Amino acid sequence: MYTLWIANKNYSSWSLRPWILLKALDIPFNEQLSYFENGKSSHEKFKAFSPTGRVPCLIDGEITVWDSLAIAEYIAEDHAQVWPLDKTAKAWARSAAAEMHSSFATLRQVCAMNCSIRIELDEITPELQRDIDRIDALWTEGLTKFGGKWLAGDKFTAVDAFYAPVAFRAQTYGLKLSVISQGWIDRMLKLPAMMEWVEASVKEPKVTH
Numbered sequence: 583m584y585t586l587w588i589a590n591k592n593y594s595s596w597s598l599r600p601w602i603l604l605k606a607l608d609i610p611f612n613e614q615l616s617y618f619e620n621g622k623s624s625h626e627k628f629k630a631f632s633p634t635g636r637v638p639c640l641i642d643g644e645i646t647v648w649d650s651l652a653i654a655e656y657i658a659e660d661h662a663q664v665w666p667l668d669k670t671a672k673a674w675a676r677s678a679a680a681e682m683h684s685s686f687a688t689l690r691q692v693c694a695m696n697c698s699i700r701i702e703l704d705e706i707t708p709e710l711q712r713d714i715d716r717i718d719a720l721w722t723e724g725l726t727k728f729g730g731k732w733l734a735g736d737k738f739t740a741v742d743a744f745y746a747p748v749a750f751r752a753q754t755y756g757l758k759l760s761v762i763s764q765g766w767i768d769r770m771l772k773l774p775a776m777m778e779w780v781e782a783s784v785k786e787p788k789v790t791h
């Protein structure tokens with residue numbers, strides 16, 4: 583069985599991606615949670631199980647897979663439902679997940695994931711608005727083009743998992759998106775696995791990192 587190393591559910595957006603993917607697809611795994619160090623880097627602590635000193639990190643017997651995107655692709659080798667089966671939807675989903683993985687620096691920095699609180703932003707800078715607008719356009723495209731309740735069709739796939747932290751960010755910071763995108767956020771926030779993540783996150787020790 584897979585072992586997935588993650589950090590605090592309240593803060594670790596990268597941990598959420600493979601965790602929600604495995605949960606939503608009902609793929610069994612052992613969760614190993616290692617809390618962030620308070621006020622200092624967690625690199626040394628995480629080096630005990632992760633070659634980069636970062637989470638998430640997946641262990642499958644002798645095999646170690648680090649980095650959320652590589653983990654999703656590794657799981658997909660044995661579980662085809664990780665990506666849409668349709669070739670067009672799969673190409674779109676992979677591109678959108680890769681875009682999340684490599685972009686949206688302003689959103690990530692200004693709206694850091696913090697599931698348990700609500701924050702009113704003083705201003706939405708043009709850079710932040712650009713990230714929000716791109717995500718809104720991307721979600722709208724997926725939801726209309728593939729016509730399902732999830733981003734790339736009628737089944738939850740890795741592209742939904744990759745944007746899961748944005749659903750929490752939208753809730754925490756009250757971000758305004760189109761009605762169609764807000765519909766996806768509402769469905770995500772009601773997923774039993776997302777609710778389980780939040781429930782655990784509020785019980786965790788708070789840290790500054």
Ligand SMILES: N[C@@H](CCC(=O)N[C@@H](CS)C(=O)NCC(=O)O)C(=O)O
Nearest residue numbers: 594595596623624625636637649650
């Ligand atoms: N590109 C990596 C990013 C992983 C990452 O930055 N993880 C953060 C936590 S969300 C981390 O481990 N930080 C270690 C630290 O803060 O010392 C991935 O996709 O997995």
